[in-house]
Amino acid sequence: MIWNPNKECMSRDEMSALQGKRLHKIVEYVYHNVPFYRNKLQELDIRPDDIQTIEDIHKLPFTTKKDLRDNYPFGLQAAPQSEIIRVHASSGTTGNPTIVGYTRKDIGVWSECMARCLTAYGVTRNDIFSVAYGYGLFTGGLGAHYGVEHLGASVIPAGTGNTEKHLKLIRDLGITGIACTPSYALYLAETMEKLGIRKEDIKLRVGAFGAEPWTESMRKEIEERLGLKGYNIYGLSEVMGPSVSYECQMQHGSHINEDHFYPEIINPTTLEPLPAGQTGELVFTTLTKEGMPVLRYRTRDLCSLMPGTCDCGRTNVRMGRIEGRSDDMLIIRGINVFPSQVESVVLSMPEFAPRYMLIVDRVNNLDTLQVQVEIRQEYFTGVFDTPAAIDALEKKLAAKLKSVLSIAAKVQLKAPNTIERSQGKSAHVIDKRKL
Template sequence: MSYWNRAYECMSREEMRKVQSERLIKTVNRVYENVPTYRKKMQEKGMLPGDIKSVDDLKKLPFTYKQDLRDTYPYGLFAVPMSEIVRVHASSGTTGKKTVVGYTQNDLDVWSEVIARTFTAAGAGKDSFLQISYGYGLFTGGLGAHYGGEKLGATVIPTSSGNTKLQLSLMKDFGTTHLACTPSYALYLAEEMEELGIERSDLKLKAGIFGAEPWSESMRQEIQDRLKIKAFDIYGLSEVIGPGVACECECQSGMHIPEDHFIPEIIDPETGEVLPEGSEGEIVFTTITKEGLPLIRYRTRDLSSLNYATCECGRTEVRMNKVAGRTDDMLIIRGVNVFPSQVESVLLSIGETAPHYMLVIDRKDNLDTLEIQVEITPSLFSDEVKKLEDVEKKISKEINSTLGIGAKIKLVEPKTIQRSEGKAKRVIDKRVI
């Protein structure tokens, strides 16, 4: 079994709790002294740093929200002087101001460490050729994976995103063994390979590390079947550190969290109460080694659950199950909670269409409507009308059963739905509420 840092990855629960307690106490003291927002939050709860004596006291601390970063834009939550910040990144900023994150040199070392663990868990090593097809720039994906790959000692191929034909050409010529990109882009690469006549035997690709957007088990299987690789899930948030907050090992049975750096909790998203082990709820992270932007109980809005059992791979780190959706990305249609990932799962389980879709939500006569545009394959496009109608009815029935609401299914021609080289856009909401 291959580990990057066996001492921490296989540490006993008792030893890990001791490490976490020591680091949590230091972090709480640091933010209280250096970050006015945290000092105010703790004072409002009648707390002092000395009230935190172990990891058991974590639940006493106040939550941190994305809005806190926006309210203190750009550097108000930083815990060190700007002279110690060696790099900044920022979120994509779909609404409101961007959330800005800063790193000391030690933070970058920690980031490289957790990414090196990620790639090792996915079977990469010094002899690997790692193609980074996440975007480089303010987005944390590209540079985060890049430095982790170099820490590992792999040969890093920094292709960034876009220019798909060149990506495939370099993948073939440079002998890429591991690919890092979004899962939707991995499928796009597979599609382009087929169109360009690139044989799978021309490539040395063994595995892919895919993240930055939700994806279902059905989509994983689709990627594995079409690219003939093992597809690993990686989870990250810019605010917590970037990619590398959690990742799968070869067992593909949950994403290991480097608990010596990040402490996870599962809470009820409505009440904020910590839920019993195994419950599904909102995942919350506390960073305990970050210097530039330490975060206390950061509300991710991602829905998941935690598994504390030792993995078959031998790692004892808690495992985070695949994100089921987001509390703030959740769509409410006619009073029903809908996640795009549910639609994706249905389409891929049926398997008679291309894995590209768009949800179009509107409001007519005060009633929400849902149209699901589904791209058909070239072979189905040339099929008879009766066959298309049958597929449409099948999808409609399964969607109704899964979501609990009816939806209009619209089959569209191949290549109609716009491809994405970054995070896939799955929803168009036309409602004025």
């Protein structure tokens, strides 16, 4: 089933014409409402009228996460505050989070896109659908919630806590659909088995999984253990939130809601556009957003685009799985973690040398983060002659890391000069998750 065939099954010519018209409008809108964009366009000697077709997008400058951070909190907001009805925030590399404001129309577009996703997964108004993403500043919870309501299914705002109660509701209410991270789905399966609930006892049939990288083998495992069909959902708060793209029944790539979010693939080094099918950095331009539109926002996600009509009937372009990142951001338990955050904490404590290593792993379907640091020789004094004293030092660092990263990390103390001095940033990370 298709929620909005007019937009999801448009001919290429019609789609390009619509995108060109909307691009012109959004460029004109930010030119007049966001000094940051006006300055950038003026520097390049571009006027809104120079942008008439979607091909003209290549004339526009890129926007980065750094631009968002530099203009914290509302510098890139285009709509007046009186028009903003909701604000979300996502974590940044250091210090300030990224603040995203939404107008009433933005929330409407988001709900529409989310309804398209859910319909593609086979969800209808007869379903009882549980949202088990985090509710709060994170876009996952409320984004999915509004989509389910817009579609007309019954939404169960379960959130992420209290898994046992959630499972009771899944069984007793006959919940048929769920949106959560793939690792939470596996945790749910585990808890279910522990409680002696069999998959035959529950009615789950559709899962919308996203917000963290996952694999085909994880999909098979989740499907097998929960007895449902699992679909990918993709999104990012800087562009909107979940529902930027979604899988259909064919499960061959995720359809992008390209009438609202125009995708490009670029070479992350030369910034040149790459032809369809080649893997590069995914870039989005929001074509209809009012609160905080972005022009050519560099997602840092690496993937490829698949044009052409899908067997499901949709014509909107598909994106392949995220194959990696062009920066060093890690997604651990759905939370964005930058090695530079760890670095700033380590540097703030004189006990440790300015060297560290992040070791990310997945144990029993749960991501783990270990941070290795070296104790400085001059700080290794006689008080550290017992494991209790060393454990206390490790815990002190762990507590600081927790407050900065929002996830728990296990600290492992290393002897001086045992962590390899690295040149590049990524050398600080060992990711053992086989994704």
